[in-house]
Amino acid sequence: MQLPPGITEEELIRQCKTGDLKPLEMLYKHFYGYAMGVGLRYCANRDDALEVVNDGFIKVFNSLNTFSADRPFKAWLRRIIVNTAIDKTRKEKKHAWTADLELAQHMAAETASVIDLLSAGDILKLLDKLPEIHRVVFNLFEIDGYSHDEIALMLAIPASSSRVYLSRGKEKLREMISKAEKNYERRA
Structure with a gap:
């Protein structure tokens, strides 16, 4: 208005x-x-x-x-x-969040060519498909610029869990982006 x-x-x-x-x-x-x-x-x-x-x-x-x-x-x-x-x-989600720290993996960065195929709206739709804790940590860290220590305080989780959730969220995004790229290539 x-x-x-x-x-x-x-x-x-x-x-x-x-x-x-x-x-x-x-x-x-x-x-x-x-x-x-x-x-x-x-x-x-x-x-x-x-x-x-x-x-x-x-x-x-x-x-x-x-x-x-x-x-x-x-x-x-x-x-x-x-x-x-x-x-x-x-x-x-007070009791639903658990951190399986042993399974955390460091993933390679996604290539710029994959991102170039997707619009901002497409990327936001992919973010919506992430589990809630991954989406929240991703938004706080990558979009709003909070540190893992600040996120840990906000969400009452260890800072290491914040790092794990971010890593897992990014990996899931990479998988979804890769799948979207393959679908795009098939249509082209």
Whole structure:
């Protein structure tokens, strides 16, 4: 949603801090698409992403008075959405995550030619096919730039497990990309 003429994001946030519901609704609508994009990277389906986005916005609204205008709002919102998604994943998968460290393997890097055949949308679809823990660790490390130590703290797992999940996720992506490349070559 576009903001009305004459209202900047900074002005909208200032109005939201007054507690008036109309600016809060405008803020939600204005950043909804962005927040859903972030949520979908971490959630298995759209319903889970919507839950994360709504929970995240509740956190935003409750802590808006602590937001400092000297930093970008989008970055603050993204961090809240990511942390909300991680909290949801941790809560749902508390006992399901196990690390089989002995099976971890170091894999060779994929060739650039395979990636050239796929669009960004194709790659995102492949990411959606990864097991949830692999997808979450991949997103946190490769896309959002967190270290394995930071990921370990966020997900309450050892840093070595974060490395294993990333390695396994990358290997599964390589396999899916290789399969997609073979399918592409057959069609060509």
